[in-house]
Amino acid sequence: QVLLRESGGGLVQAGDSLRLSCAGSGRPLRSFSMAWFRQAPGKEREFVAGIDRLDTTLFVDSVKGRFTISRDGAQNSANLDMNRRNPEDTAVYYCAGEETGGIDYDFSTYKYWGQGAQVTVSS
Numbered sequence: 001q002v003l004l005r006e007s008g009g010g011l012v013q014a015g016d017s018l019r020l021s022c023a024g025s026g027r028p029l030r031s032f033s034m035a036w037f038r039q040a041p042g043k044e045r046e047f048v049a050g051i052d053r054l055d056t057t058l059f060v061d062s063v064k065g066r067f068t069i070s071r072d073g074a075q076n077s078a079n080l081d082m083n084r085r086n087p088e089d090t091a092v093y094y095c096a097g098e099e100t101g102g103i104d105y106d107f108s109t110y111k112y113w114g115q116g117a118q119v120t121v122s123s
Contacts, residue, residue: 002027002112004095009117014087016121020080021072022095022114029071032099034078036069037107038091038119048093049080050103058103062088085121092116 008020022034035050049069050058057069068081078095094117096110104110 002029002032002097004097004112004114006093006095006114006117009093009119011120011122012085014121014123015084017081017083018085018119020082020093020095020117020119021075022078022080024076024078024097028073029076029078029097030073032097032112033102033104034069034071035096035098035103035110036078036080036093037096038089038093040091043091045094045107047105047107051078052102056103060105082119085119087121087123090119090121092118 003025005023012018033052036048037045038048039045047060048063049067051069066084070079095114097112098110
């Protein structure tokens, strides 16, 4: 079992950059495919970015070229760097982990979840 905890959310101005971190405890996150999802008010939870155990990355079209996902082995974390953000990026961001498969757009695939971090982008 692994526990996931997000950090780094908050209120920022459009165009600013922000890093969300997902810290794992109990197991090394290198053993997991990791993903970030987000859910805006009144909308379904959507896939944002993922990184598999070979460090192959995948992004939803709306964040390509603006967001990056990476691992930090020393911190046992998976990070989402969000650049050139806009108000449409406002949502609760969740990190998720799955140890038996690759990156999946379907949130039901992921067994482990963090508690979520609110990100609000003001215009």
